[in-house]
Each structure stands twice: as C-alpha cells, then as structure tokens.
Amino acid sequence: MANDPIHQFHITKLIPIEIGGLDLSFTNSSLFMVATVATAGAFLYLTTASRGLVPSRLQSISEMSYEFVANMLRDAAGTQGMRFFPLVFSLFMFVLMANLLGMFPYFFTVTSHIIVTFALSMLVIGTVVVYGFWKHGLKFLGLFVPQGVPGVLVPLVVAIEVVSFLSRPISLSVRLFANMLAGHITLKVFAGFVVSLASFGALGVGGAVLPLIMTVALTGLEFLVAFLQAYVFAVLTCMYLNDALHPSH
Amino acid sequence: MFTAPAFAQETEAGPEAEAPQAPETHSEVGVEHDAGGSFPPFDSSTFPSQLLWLAITFGLFYLFLKKVVLPRIGGILEVRQDRIAQDLGEAARMKEEADAAVAAYEQELADARARANAIGQEARDDAKARAEAERKKVEASLEGRLSEAEARIALIKDAAMRDVGQIAEETAGAIVRQLVGTDADKAAVSAAVKAARG
Structure with a gap:
C-alpha cells in the first residue's frame, strides 16, 4: 500500500496494552510522541549544558526559541x-x-490526528477557564459582555461571544490537524504521481518531472507550515490566556 | 469526543457494511476496521491510547521543561544581561575615574602654576626690598660723611676766621711801620681792625 496517501496515518500497535476494556497500547503514535519529547527535551537540555556566556550556535537556537515564545506571551498577555x-x-x-x-x-506525524490536537487545545481552553474562574470568579463571565455595547444588542453580542468562545478549541485543534493532514496527503499524492507517471515509459518519465518539481516545492512549503502552525498554535494560546488574565477586554 | 462518532459514522457509511458496530466494540474490530481503510484520524478506537500516551509524554515534557530547562535558559539569559549591565557600569565607572584623574591633573597643574608665580613674586619682592635697604644704607652713610665733612669745613673756617684778625693786626702794624717808621699803638691797630671787620 505504498501509494495509499492515507496509509501514513494508520496507527499500529507496537506493545498491546489493555486495561479495563480500554485499548491503551503503545503504538507508533506513542512512539513518536516519545521521540518528539525526547528530541526536543534532549536538544534543549544538551545545547544549554555548557551555560555559555557567549552562546554556541545550538545554544543560541535554544535561547532564541525561549525568547521568541517569551516575547510572544509578553506581547499578548503582559507580564x-x-x-x-x-x-x-x-x-x-x-x-x-x-x-x-x-x-x-x-515517520508518523503525531499532530495529524485530531484527538491529539483536540486534547492539546482542550488543555489550553481548560487552563483558561479554570484560571479565569479561580482568579476572577464570576467576573470572568464579563468576557462575554464587551464594554460599550448598546443595551439592545447585549443578548445578541453575548450569544455571539459564547459561540465564539466555544468554537475556540475546535478551531484551534482542527486548524493544526487539517494543515498537517492535508499537507502530508498532498505530498504523498504528488509523489505518487511521479511513480505512476514514470511507469508509463519515456514520455511518462518526462511528464513525471512536473509532479517531482511540485513535490520538492511542497516539501519546502510543508516545512514552513510545520513551523507556522506551531507558531499559530502558540500565539492563539497566548491570546486565549490573555482572556483568562484580563476578562474585561 | 462529541464530534468523533459523527465523523466515524459518515466515513463508515460508505465502504463497510459492519460499520455501526465499530464504535461500540473496541480494539479487535478497530484493527480490522483500519485494515478495511477507514480514515485513521477519526477511528475512535485509538483515542484512549493516544490520549494516555499524549498525557504521559506531554506531562513529562512539561515538567522537564518547567523544572530543568526553562530555569536554566532563563538563568543563562539573566547572567548574560547582568554581565552586560555590569560591564557597562564598570566602563562608566572607569570613564568617571579617568575624568576625575584628568580634572585632578589639571587642578594640580593650575596649583603648581600658581605656586610658581607666588615664588617668583616673592623672590622679586625680596630682591627689591633688599636692594632698597642697601640703597638706604648707602645713602645714610653718604649723608653721614657729608655732614662730617661739612662740620670739618665749618671748624676749619672758624679757625681761619679767628686767625684773620691777628694777621690783619700784624699786617696793619707792619704797614704802619713801613709808612710811618714807628711802631703804631697796638691797641689802636686792633681797634681799627675790629672796626674794619665789623
């Protein structure tokens, strides 16, 4: 099934575990979660091990990502x-x-499964809701009543705000999931064209150049998307957290 | 959780007839189902495993970053910032010191110049005073000698004046003798001399 663009999203059990009727197997998805965490953790840990006053190249990557996220959060939600x-x-x-x-x-793409992105976005929204009520009590509900709205419009605006708030975890998770899924499918489909066209003989090989170029270009685009979606996810997280900190707009 | 079964039903309606059983029965049917070509991201039988392992891995990742990595990077950045601030402070302090040294040097130079002037002035005044004193002393001694000389002249003059009477009497006696041939009365001569001198 090498040409099936969906095949790459299949989850296979590596170590079957079943507890209380729930399938909690260690799967390829779990493996890549571990790999993700291990790679990121090891990179951040090892590159900063020397604590150089003048950073090495790798250390400055860690420092840049730290400052990048720190500035993002500070700009959106304040100190x-x-x-x-x-x-x-x-x-x-x-x-x-x-x-x-x-x-x-x-490799398996952990974020191409909606349950993962949905869990992450629920973590964000859950944090916003819990912290918002813990910090502001019922005043947190002022989030849904923007100031300076004429009295007649308040019910309408509140309804819109509530719907917008409830759709946040969905939009946050679907955005990341759909981007990763669609990108990988597109890549696979175009790469598949290369193979199937090339099997048609000399003319096919000539024609396969076009999807090959497309695949190369898409690969570049996918790297951009990979970074961009992580950035968007983090920025939106910052903005939602800002609501928890300052509910009254 | 709410959306998943709905999607599952949508996709299941097409290829597989036994689809409606899939959400209820868990692992075994799920696996067969995968093989049958349902869309894996919406296959809810894999959700518990993914959620569990996401919770484990992400939880550990969060704790590791929070406890180890972020304090360390934050520390590195802080140390660097402190170091830069400290170096700038040091540089400012050194500049101040240099400025102070220049000011002190100039002050010293001005003092030295003033002292040199004072010494010169003193020396000049001293020399002038000594010269003045010398001149006064010389003048005084000259004055003394002058008055002494004048006194002697007056003495000599007095003595000479005293002798003039006698010489005149003798000369008058001698003249009378020559003219008359006899000695003239001395008393008369001296009276005549006195009268002439008076």
Missing part, C-alpha cells in the same frame, strides 16, 4: 502572562518538534 510561560513553551516545542519529525519519510 502577568509569564506564569503560563512553561505551558506555552512546552506546547510550542511539542507541536513544532512533532510537525518537523513528521517531515521525515516513513
């Missing part, structure tokens, strides 16, 4: 938002590393 820095940084690094690992041929 108070820095208490969520470990969460946002972990999310960013996890999604980024999972996306980038998925770019290797034959």
Whole structure:
C-alpha cells in the first residue's frame, strides 16, 4: 500500500496494552510522541549544558526559541502572562518538534490526528477557564459582555461571544490537524504521481518531472507550515490566556 | 469526543457494511476496521491510547521543561544581561575615574602654576626690598660723611676766621711801620681792625 496517501496515518500497535476494556497500547503514535519529547527535551537540555556566556550556535537556537515564545506571551498577555510561560513553551516545542519529525519519510506525524490536537487545545481552553474562574470568579463571565455595547444588542453580542468562545478549541485543534493532514496527503499524492507517471515509459518519465518539481516545492512549503502552525498554535494560546488574565477586554 | 462518532459514522457509511458496530466494540474490530481503510484520524478506537500516551509524554515534557530547562535558559539569559549591565557600569565607572584623574591633573597643574608665580613674586619682592635697604644704607652713610665733612669745613673756617684778625693786626702794624717808621699803638691797630671787620 505504498501509494495509499492515507496509509501514513494508520496507527499500529507496537506493545498491546489493555486495561479495563480500554485499548491503551503503545503504538507508533506513542512512539513518536516519545521521540518528539525526547528530541526536543534532549536538544534543549544538551545545547544549554555548557551555560555559555557567549552562546554556541545550538545554544543560541535554544535561547532564541525561549525568547521568541517569551516575547510572544509578553506581547499578548503582559507580564502577568509569564506564569503560563512553561505551558506555552512546552506546547510550542511539542507541536513544532512533532510537525518537523513528521517531515521525515516513513515517520508518523503525531499532530495529524485530531484527538491529539483536540486534547492539546482542550488543555489550553481548560487552563483558561479554570484560571479565569479561580482568579476572577464570576467576573470572568464579563468576557462575554464587551464594554460599550448598546443595551439592545447585549443578548445578541453575548450569544455571539459564547459561540465564539466555544468554537475556540475546535478551531484551534482542527486548524493544526487539517494543515498537517492535508499537507502530508498532498505530498504523498504528488509523489505518487511521479511513480505512476514514470511507469508509463519515456514520455511518462518526462511528464513525471512536473509532479517531482511540485513535490520538492511542497516539501519546502510543508516545512514552513510545520513551523507556522506551531507558531499559530502558540500565539492563539497566548491570546486565549490573555482572556483568562484580563476578562474585561 | 462529541464530534468523533459523527465523523466515524459518515466515513463508515460508505465502504463497510459492519460499520455501526465499530464504535461500540473496541480494539479487535478497530484493527480490522483500519485494515478495511477507514480514515485513521477519526477511528475512535485509538483515542484512549493516544490520549494516555499524549498525557504521559506531554506531562513529562512539561515538567522537564518547567523544572530543568526553562530555569536554566532563563538563568543563562539573566547572567548574560547582568554581565552586560555590569560591564557597562564598570566602563562608566572607569570613564568617571579617568575624568576625575584628568580634572585632578589639571587642578594640580593650575596649583603648581600658581605656586610658581607666588615664588617668583616673592623672590622679586625680596630682591627689591633688599636692594632698597642697601640703597638706604648707602645713602645714610653718604649723608653721614657729608655732614662730617661739612662740620670739618665749618671748624676749619672758624679757625681761619679767628686767625684773620691777628694777621690783619700784624699786617696793619707792619704797614704802619713801613709808612710811618714807628711802631703804631697796638691797641689802636686792633681797634681799627675790629672796626674794619665789623
């Protein structure tokens, strides 16, 4: 099934585990979660091991990602938002590393499964809701009532705000999931064209050049998407956390 | 969780007839189902495993970053910032010191110049005073000698004046003798001399 573009998303059990009727097997997805975490953790840990005053190249990559996320969070949620820095940084690094690992041929893309992205976005929204109520109590509900709205429009606006709030975890997770899924399918389909066209003889080989170029270009695009989606996920997380910190717009 | 079964039903309606059983029966049917070509991301039988392993891996990752990596990188950046601030402070302090040294040098130079002037002035005044004193002393001694000389002249003059009477009497006596041939009365001569001198 090498040409099946969906095949790459199949989950296969590596170590079957079943507890209480639930299938909790260690699968290829689990393996790549471990790989993602191990790679990202080891990179961050090892590159900063020397604690150089003048950073080496790899150390400055770690420092840049730290400052990148820190600035992102500070711009969106202010200095108070820095208490969520470990969460946002972990999310960013996890999604980024999972996306980038998925770019290797034959590797599994953890973020191409909606349950993973949905769980991550529920983690974000859950944090926002719990922290919002814990910090502001019922005033957190002021999030749904923007200031300066005429009285007549308040019910309508509140309804819109509630729907918008509820759709956040869905949009956050579907955005990442769909981007990774569609990108990998597209890559596979175009790469498949190369093979099937080339099997048609000399003319086919000439024609296969076009999808090959397309595949190369798409690969570049996918690397961009891999970074961009991690960035978007982190930025939106920052903005939602800002709502938890400052509910009254 | 809410969306998953709906999607599953959508996809299952097409290729497989035994589809409706899939959500209820868990692992075994799920595997067969995968092989049958359902869309893996919506296959809810894999959800518990993915959620569990995501929770484990992401949880460990979060803790590791929070406890180890982030404090370390934060520490590195802070140390660097402190170091830069400290170096800048040091540079500013050194510049201040240099400025102070230049000011002190200039002050010293001005003092030295003033002292040199004072010494010169003193020496000049001293020399002038000594010269003045010398001149006064010389003048004084000259004055002394002058008055002494004048005194002697006056003495000599007095003595000479005293002798003039006697010489005049003798000369008058001698003249009378020559003219008259006899000695003139001395008393008369001296009276005549006195009268002439008076």
